[in-house]
Amino acid sequence: MTAFLRFLINGVSLGSVYAIIALGYTMVYGIAKMLNFAHGDVIMVGAYIAFCGLQYWGFPPVAAILAAMVVCTVLGVTIEGLAYRPLRQAPSLAVLITAIGMSYLLQNVALMIWGANPKSFPQTFINSSTWNIGEMSISSATVITILANIVIMIGLTLFTAKTKMGKAMRCVSEDRGAAELMGINVNRTISATFAIGSALAAIAGVLLCSSYPILQPTTGSMPGIKAFTAAVFGGIGSIPGAMIGGVLLGVIEILGKAYISTEVGDAIVFAVLIVVLLVKPSGLLGKPVREKV
Amino acid sequence: MTKEKRKRLIYSLVTYLLVIAAFIFLQSMIANKTISRSLKGQLVPICCWIVMAVSLNLVVGISGELSLGHAGFMSVGAYTGAVVSGWLLNGFDVQDTTLRLVLAIVAGGLFSGIVGALIGIPVLRLRGDYLAIVTLAFGEIIRSLVNVFYVGTADGKLHFSFLQKNMPDAVTMLVDGAKGAVKVKPISTFTAGFILVLITLVVVLNLINSRAGRAIKACRDNRIAAESMGVNVTKYKMMAFVTAAVLAGMAGALYGLNSSTVVPSQFTFNQSINVLVFVVLGGLGNVLGSIISAAFLTILPEMLRAFADYRMLVYAVVLILVMIFTNNPTIRSWVNRLTAPLRKKEKTGGDAQ
Amino acid sequence: MTQQKHRSSTKMVPMPTYSIVPERDVNEIPVLETRHLGIEFGGLKAVEDFNLTIGKTEIAGLIGPNGAGKTTVFNLITKVYEPTTGAALINGRDLHGMSITQASKLGIARTFQNIRLFDKMTVEENVRIGLHNRIKYDMVSGILRLPRYWSQEKRQHEKALELLHIFDMEKLADEEAGSLPYGAQRRLEIVRALATDPKLLLLDEPAAGMNPHETEELMENIAKIRDQFQIAILLIEHDMNLVMGVCEGICVLNFGRVIAKGTADEIQANPVVIEAYLGKKKEG
Numbered sequence: 055m056t057a058f059l060r061f062l063i064n065g066v067s068l069g070s071v072y073a074i075i076a077l078g079y080t081m082v083y084g085i086a087k088m089l090n091f092a093h094g095d096v097i098m099v100g101a102y103i104a105f106c107g108l109q110y111w112g113f114p115p116v117a118a119i120l121a122a123m124v125v126c127t128v129l130g131v132t133i134e135g136l137a138y139r140p141l142r143q144a145p146s147l148a149v150l151i152t153a154i155g156m157s158y159l160l161q162n163v164a165l166m167i168w169g170a171n172p173k174s175f176p177q178t179f180i181n182s183s184t185w186n187i188g189e190m191s192i193s194s195a196t197v198i199t200i201l202a203n204i205v206i207m208i209g210l211t212l213f214t215a216k217t218k219m220g221k222a223m224r225c226v227s228e229d230r231g232a233a234e235l236m237g238i239n240v241n242r243t244i245s246a247t248f249a250i251g252s253a254l255a256a257i258a259g260v261l262l263c264s265s266y267p268i269l270q271p272t273t274g275s276m277p278g279i280k281a282f283t284a285a286v287f288g289g290i291g292s293i294p295g296a297m298i299g300g301v302l303l304g305v306i307e308i309l310g311k312a313y314i315s316t317e318v319g320d321a322i323v324f325a326v327l328i329v330v331l332l333v334k335p336s337g338l339l340g341k342p343v344r345e346k347v
Numbered sequence: 348m349t350k351e352k353r354k355r356l357i358y359s360l361v362t363y364l365l366v367i368a369a370f371i372f373l374q375s376m377i378a379n380k381t382i383s384r385s386l387k388g389q390l391v392p393i394c395c396w397i398v399m400a401v402s403l404n405l406v407v408g409i410s411g412e413l414s415l416g417h418a419g420f421m422s423v424g425a426y427t428g429a430v431v432s433g434w435l436l437n438g439f440d441v442q443d444t445t446l447r448l449v450l451a452i453v454a455g456g457l458f459s460g461i462v463g464a465l466i467g468i469p470v471l472r473l474r475g476d477y478l479a480i481v482t483l484a485f486g487e488i489i490r491s492l493v494n495v496f497y498v499g500t501a502d503g504k505l506h507f508s509f510l511q512k513n514m515p516d517a518v519t520m521l522v523d524g525a526k527g528a529v530k531v532k533p534i535s536t537f538t539a540g541f542i543l544v545l546i547t548l549v550v551v552l553n554l555i556n557s558r559a560g561r562a563i564k565a566c567r568d569n570r571i572a573a574e575s576m577g578v579n580v581t582k583y584k585m586m587a588f589v590t591a592a593v594l595a596g597m598a599g600a601l602y603g604l605n606s607s608t609v610v611p612s613q614f615t616f617n618q619s620i621n622v623l624v625f626v627v628l629g630g631l632g633n634v635l636g637s638i639i640s641a642a643f644l645t646i647l648p649e650m651l652r653a654f655a656d657y658r659m660l661v662y663a664v665v666l667i668l669v670m671i672f673t674n675n676p677t678i679r680s681w682v683n684r685l686t687a688p689l690r691k692k693e694k695t696g697g698d699a700q
Numbered sequence: 701m702t703q704q705k706h707r708s709s710t711k712m713v714p715m716p717t718y719s720i721v722p723e724r725d726v727n728e729i730p731v732l733e734t735r736h737l738g739i740e741f742g743g744l745k746a747v748e749d750f751n752l753t754i755g756k757t758e759i760a761g762l763i764g765p766n767g768a769g770k771t772t773v774f775n776l777i778t779k780v781y782e783p784t785t786g787a788a789l790i791n792g793r794d795l796h797g798m799s800i801t802q803a804s805k806l807g808i809a810r811t812f813q814n815i816r817l818f819d820k821m822t823v824e825e826n827v828r829i830g831l832h833n834r835i836k837y838d839m840v841s842g843i844l845r846l847p848r849y850w851s852q853e854k855r856q857h858e859k860a861l862e863l864l865h866i867f868d869m870e871k872l873a874d875e876e877a878g879s880l881p882y883g884a885q886r887r888l889e890i891v892r893a894l895a896t897d898p899k900l901l902l903l904d905e906p907a908a909g910m911n912p913h914e915t916e917e918l919m920e921n922i923a924k925i926r927d928q929f930q931i932a933i934l935l936i937e938h939d940m941n942l943v944m945g946v947c948e949g950i951c952v953l954n955f956g957r958v959i960a961k962g963t964a965d966e967i968q969a970n971p972v973v974i975e976a977y978l979g980k981k982k983e984g
Contacts, residue, residue, distance in 0.1 A: 155666030557842030
């Protein structure tokens with residue numbers, strides 16, 4: 055029973071990381087109607103920046119995280135402006151291929167800068183201690199990740215509901231043309247979405263590496279794909295959906311690895327994606343879309 | 348004969364002639380021993396990658412669906428080929444390598460086609476980005492499953508399992524989990540590769556220029572209109588997808604039987620992207636372009652050692668630039684204006700208007 | 701409002717389905733019959749209680765102000781949408797649960813308000829797609845170029861040119877469909893729809909974007925097509941000259957409901973229709 059509970063908590067923690075990443079996917083998908091394949095690699099860049107801050111530049115942990123967020127925000131907005139904006143009217147196939155190209159570009163640039171050897175992510179306040187509850191010991195990283203997820207969810211929900219930019223985002227995601235006619239600057243709204251998504255990706259990168267401290271250029275790609283799965287699972291475009299999808303997926307993955315087989319853990323996650331898409335393509339909380347004829 | 352038909356016929360003829368000429372040229376180089384060792388070693392892989400690129404082009408370029416798991420089908424073919432060849436040798440003592448190769452390739456194509464159909468039934472109901480991500484997911488599922496897959500042969504019988512302990516004692520292992528297919532006898536030949544390329548060309552080019560091919564293109568250009576004309580969209584998307592899977596499986600069998608081991612890490616997502624780069628660079632829907640870019644980009648890293656290190660980096664930039672240049676309206680109209688004088692001449696020369 | 705609700709609750713009794721054209725043979729099964737057809741989008745009734753009967757070789761018009769639900773009716777009949785209430789019957793066969801493709805095979809063909817040609821294919825190939833279920837051969841004959849491939853390809857080609865001849869478009873056969881001028885694209889859509897050998901042809905604003913001369917020509921051609929192919933035609937159009945000139949019966953839709961049915965003269969004199977188009981006259 056204790057073992058099960060520990061797996062469950064670890065699952066929720068891993069799921070929280072997925073949820074934070076999934077937010078980036080779900081917001082960009084909702085607003086720009088594109089699958090930003092490079093999002094997972096922004097996580098990796100964020101983790102590397104934080105790593106450099108802690109290891110080489112002597113930053114305190116909070117400063118390192120902030121530096122990672124700033125770099126990722128700039129990176130996200132730049133990617134959007136250079137690669138995706140010229141393709142706003144292009145078929146989705148072209149945009150998707152561009153995004154895949156961007157993902158590869160980030161991975162290979164990271165490979166050139168930091169090399170292929172895995173770096174071990176340093177200890178910070180996030181993962182320095184373990185707490186014992188009864189017979190169960192929980193790493194502080196697990197708890198902090200879950201807490202961070204909750205704070206981010208609440209913050210983001212308030213942001214989209216209350217602020218002007220948040221409302222603009224909802225408008226653009228509903229009907230881009232109408233939003234433009236109402237005087238909303240669509241390009242700026244999309245840039246802001248990328249900025250927020252990328253800043254969150256930096257946080258996710260640090261949290262991910264605090265729990266799984268191995269950092270290499272491909273670190274972001276698998277969690278990225280799984281987070282997209284989580285976003286689809288919860289219903290793409292929906293913020294609470296991303297949270298539920300992420301947490302469920304994390305739990306499924308950890309339990310699958312623990313009780314079925316370590317090697318096929320990923321296969322189980324993807325099988326979940328496929329089943330969800332077949333049974334309820336709009337996800338748990340998503341709305342079905344109708345094509346205009 | 349109409350002008351359009353003539354254009355297509357010439358295109359097909361040029362494609363066939365180029366491939367045949369390249370084969371004859373390379374064969375004469377082999378006969379004269381003027382071919383470099385590294386290029387000779389690349390001949391069969393080049394054929395495999397050409398088949399991969401042309402078949403993926405059928406899905407991405409002609410059918411208009413982005414498949415990110417094409418390497419998965421290649422791995423299915425490679426494993427099937429290795430198993431069939433090993434089984435024939437160990438179980439039935441078939442020494443004729445040509446027979447083994449042909450049967451292995453056929454089996455690889457067949458099995459990959461079955462897997463393609465099983466995947467296609469659910470996947471092709473989805474659209475656009477979802478379809479891409481699910482094909483990716485399937486590619487990864489296939490890879491994780493082969494990682495824990497064991498096949499052995501004993502007394503002419505095949506034994507499969509996902510657990511090594513289920514294998515009988517006196518067994519010759521053919522597929523050994525994460526170690527991959529082991530002790531494969533390399534029997535692939537350049538001639539076999541050339542024939543496979545020709546078969547692929549016949550299938551894909553003839554399919555494109557037929558009733559079924561037009562239906563596939565119609566579904567790509569406008570799904571609702573195609574359905575309204577009575578075209579069964581799922582059927583034709585499936586046709587393109589499964590045909591591509593069969594061809595990829597055949598290429599995989601050839602590829603697997605070209606070396607002594609087949610390991611799961613040969614068929615990662617990166618390989619799927621590699622093939623996608625061939626297709627995008629050669630032009631979506633352009634078969635000849637796929638052939639040239641697949642051949643060229645397979646040899647290039649061998650020729651330029653320095654390039655090999657930056658290969659993926661260059662590929663990434665190429666993908667992005669090609670997409671932006673071919674799809675951005677501003678850039679396109681700019682290019683159109685530059686080439687306008689050239690095209691005007693062509694138009695007045697023709698009899699169309 | 702309450703009155704409307706009352707009416708929709710008494711749907712159990714089938715209303716007498718009368719044709720717009722009075723002298724139609726009542727014993728003949730109509731090409732199209734809709735019974736209380738309706739659809740809701742998230743609580744909004746886009747089309748409600750739509751009843752229409754079209755006999756063989758009739759030309760009917762569907763008119764109404766923008767947003768009245770005309771195209772939605774087309775989408776219901778062609779099964780782009782599954783209706784939430786009522787039924788549509790083609791030659792007496794209920795379309796319930798059918799796909800767009802199946803409906804097409806029963807003999808419905810349509811054009812689209814926002815043209816949906818296969819842009820990157822040639823004009824001739826576009827028509828060949830229309831012939832898809834009429835002149836067939838399987839994939840294997842296509843790949844192996846068996847004799848059947850050659851004979852059927854030839855038949856397709858000849859039939860395509862024959863159909864293109866209706867609008868004198870044979871010369872454009874090799875052009876890319878997307879590169880044609882607007883009017884020619886609309887005509888090509890009609891040819892492509894005719895290629896499917898329909899019993900009922902639905903034209904969604906066929907004259908949109910055409911000049912008066914082209915519209916005139918189209919009018920003649922619509923009548924010609926009906927005579928030549930012996931099919932029923934239902935068209936949506938804002939050009940009243942065309943509608944009044946060619947349609948034998950007209951159905952007026954407003955806010956998703958039929959507000960009037962009748963011949964051109966009746967519709968023109970109908971005060972409800974005038975009100976829907978021009979707004980209510982101020983009292984006093």
